[in-house]
Amino acid sequence: MYRTHTCGELRISDVGKEVTLSGWVQTVRDKGFMMWIDLRDRYGVTQLIFNEEVSSTDLLEQARSVGREFVIMVTGKVIERISKNDKIPTGDVEIEVSEFTVLNAAKLPPFTIDDDTDGGDDLRMKYRYLDLRRGPVQRNMMFRSNLAIETRKYLADQGFLEIETPFLIKSTPEGARDFVVPSRMNPGQFYALPQSPQTFKQILMVAGMDKYFQIVKCFRDEDLRADRQPEFTQIDCEMAFITQEQILNTFEGLTKYLFKTVSNIELPDFPRMQYDEAMRRFGSDKPDLRFGMEFAELNDVAQNKGFKVFDSVELVVGICAEGCAAYTRKQVDELTKWVQRPQIGAKGLVYVKYNEDGSFKSSVDKFFSAEDLKAWADKMGAKPGDLMLVLAGETDKTRKQLNELRLEMGRRLGLMKEGDFKPLWVIDFPLLEWDEETERFYAMHHPFTSPKKEDVDRMLNGDHETMKSLRADAYDLVINGVEIGGGSIRIHDRGLQEKNFQLLGFTEEEAEAQFGFLLGAFEYGAPPHGGIAFGFDRLCAVMNGQNSIRDFIAFPKNNMGRDMMIDAPSPVHGEQLEELNLELKEIKKEE
């Protein structure tokens, strides 16, 4: 037996006991006649003491031979510490060691294994097994494990069944790019890894399973951004005989339960906001409600005053940065440059300082009187001491730009408070998105989303323009500006689904080849149904006030989709490709 207790377990009440502990050497302090080792495991740290007067020379020599991260096993007596450490739960005691065994040696780690580390990202990923020993990463893994357990507990208590859907499925060109898996037994054919279990969970509703969930890996072969991973985890759910209202309530319940049980945070009821309203007030379908700084549309007070830049545009819209009237010219110039960066793409930024003395100073003083600017201030609810920032241009683009500026100002002014959580349901999304470039409709949520009941007729019988105005029973859960989950009521009628495929540019043959099984299933008694999927990695990050999902994933991949630790992907043996009836195309290039 390697241990009678863990390194986080012993207390003053254990004094006098003979115990055996195993773990990693965290630190060694050697004072010559006395020596201490902090022994660490997942559960905590316990101090070991070696004393020339008590311990044998052999034992001391052994203890002196170990370095950081050695794995050791010790037996000894629990004694009360003279100088206690009230920062750790085991701080009242130490172990007077009588037996000492080195279980495994350790080379000097390439970075310090401590809450703050000197290891860069690449090094940490290559030696992820050392990185995972660090407190913050270990706590993230424990948080994640716990969050999954509580998620399952809640959903199971609500009568959901966890049903595993297959990983080797069928490639569909709609949506993001699939990872494909060549089939050896079916030469020339491929499986695809699921981007989500969408069609399977709908099939499970047709199958009468009524309430389904799964915490499940999904796969997307996309060019990776900072917070995307080629494999990620979803809490995937579907319910039959259900209304949108019931789904929102169920998953608002789940979210509140998780915050309460895992993070001990009581969330208030979640407000709901229509997509159109969110776009108008915040220029975003995932507004961060931790702060206000809402959009004020200024067309009627800012246009036709002789400022041509404003007069010709669709939208003049501004935000009010409270208490920022004292911004220097340099600060304002810098903000202007910030919105002009290609990532944001604004042409310029109009500012209006509403000075403490009630006067105005703006970049458009030539065109607008103090009275004019007071009208802006009234629209924005600006007070003396505030700074108004105004953008103008094409509606959608300008809103997006101002959304970025709003978030940036929120960051700069410290308005995104840690520990403050502002959840929100965004509802009534458009069903279809018209793309000017490719001249086609895309599904705003996905091709299985149902139009709102009142829009069904218009969808079946309307003209092309009508399609742009259709609303869907689709909803997103947003917390602090991050989309945590999204879902919809699904189409369960074959005709309506066919119409949707047709609007999305599928030929009848394509729809049948790719989704024939689902269309077929709709003919054998498909119940009304709907569902939602939560991004589990993202939920972990948001609940911990962090931006990156990477440190909530045990073995994440880098931006090139590479696992730095195992060095994957990698070339495979020629025979493997042979068996799969494949060859690499490079061979051609070499000719």
Place this chain on the structure above:
Amino acid sequence: MYRTHTCGELRISDVGKEVTLSGWVQTVRDKGFMMWIDLRDRYGVTQLIFNEEVSSTDLLEQARSVGREFVIMVTGKVIERISKNDKIPTGDVEIEVSEFTVLNAAKLPPFTIDDDTDGGDDLRMKYRYLDLRRGPVQRNMMFRSNLAIETRKYLADQGFLEIETPFLIKSTPEGARDFVVPSRMNPGQFYALPQSPQTFKQILMVAGMDKYFQIVKCFRDEDLRADRQPEFTQIDCEMAFITQEQILNTFEGLTKYLFKTVSNIELPDFPRMQYDEAMRRFGSDKPDLRFGMEFAELNDVAQNKGFKVFDSVELVVGICAEGCAAYTRKQVDELTKWVQRPQIGAKGLVYVKYNEDGSFKSSVDKFFSAEDLKAWADKMGAKPGDLMLVLAGETDKTRKQLNELRLEMGRRLGLMKEGDFKPLWVIDFPLLEWDEETERFYAMHHPFTSPKKEDVDRMLNGDHETMKSLRADAYDLVINGVEIGGGSIRIHDRGLQEKNFQLLGFTEEEAEAQFGFLLGAFEYGAPPHGGIAFGFDRLCAVMNGQNSIRDFIAFPKNNMGRDMMIDAPSPVHGEQLEELNLELKEIKKEE
């Protein structure tokens, strides 16, 4: 709202309530003036009643328009049934329907949706969404969901963390064939889907996670036998600072807990049997202990009596079939043919009838006296009325053959009783298996399995022959002759792991290229560790006394690895291959 109650919920105490139910039409009985519909959902069946005297003509007409598997919603009053049905929990009541809505029509299903179905395997798989509506399959899904929940509950209570390991990993030629996934971002390189999270869970132990588990999909590209699937689910576990004894106790605890909580069956303590003993007594490393019929080795009483077939062989071994002395010549001949089938491969079968009158009648009467045969009977514990069946030949082969015969006799004699569960730990497996054909060692468990402590020196310093006798700290959990789980204490020392790779025929370069990250991890403080993996699909089947795992998987694949419902795998677009830098080899054949 589609329902106020489910179809399994209403009781006599609900009489008088106005309720709304939704579900599928199970049966329609129309007596003209009266009509009944059985309405079904996941939770049960509720009877609806339509009465010419009470219901409107419109309503009756609507009700008459529906057929089996239509999805309907009804509102009505709960009334007491005149003729009650005590076979279902809702059998005391029925619904007097006042509102009737068809939510979706249904074509006539291609097979009957009932506990017993007339649907063949292929049809059931193609219309899996209908098959899943059937009681037995639905109950299997609920059993599985429940088993997963209880597994997680038990392991979480024991301090295990569920940590997700990656699905896109690295291909290794050792073991079964990998499914590979071409990487678009790393042209010419491939991920592999994990055959198990083996190396990752070991890395998690090096990372200090201490106790890990995961219920996780694994993938093997094997030619499929009846009860194999290309994707299957494991309960995967690993523990650090652990002995074999502690692992066995932990997972015996899990197994008992699952049987108790999910199936309400108390299992006794699990016996343990060494691999060698299991092979000697049952000719199998997974003996079915629901019945005895143990092997008796007869070399010392059956050899050197002039029967040449026996004299030249390594092993003469038999079993005693209780009460079968009355087998006819035809029956015995049929048994002989059974063991001679190529799947079993025995040359012949010697039988000895120990007649009720104490006399013997055997196929070798020419060579053996009654006294000789009495000595056999003594060895076998045979009594008058029993039938002795004896095989002879090379030890390993003969044991395997007799194992098959023992199981067959067990089946024929009804000794494998339903509801009888006989768990067993098989321990002390050989470390390596010598394969005469390829002239190399294979890992009996896997390349990371530790030799027993007392065998380490012999492994590091012994000669080739010595390697054949090494024992491992490896163990299997067997229930009723089925391997439910298997695991081992792992090597945690780089040198020992390198030696094992070398014995398995890896060059140093190959070992480094494939498992360098693990060998490296062993140098940075790897703790002693070990673990186990349970076949989750198989556990579901065994706990339900069933042989096939297929009906415990929501969407299984057929023997060609094909999903009949979605028709996968399938060809992919040429551009997809282009992006992956791949081409199909058939193109070559066509040139």
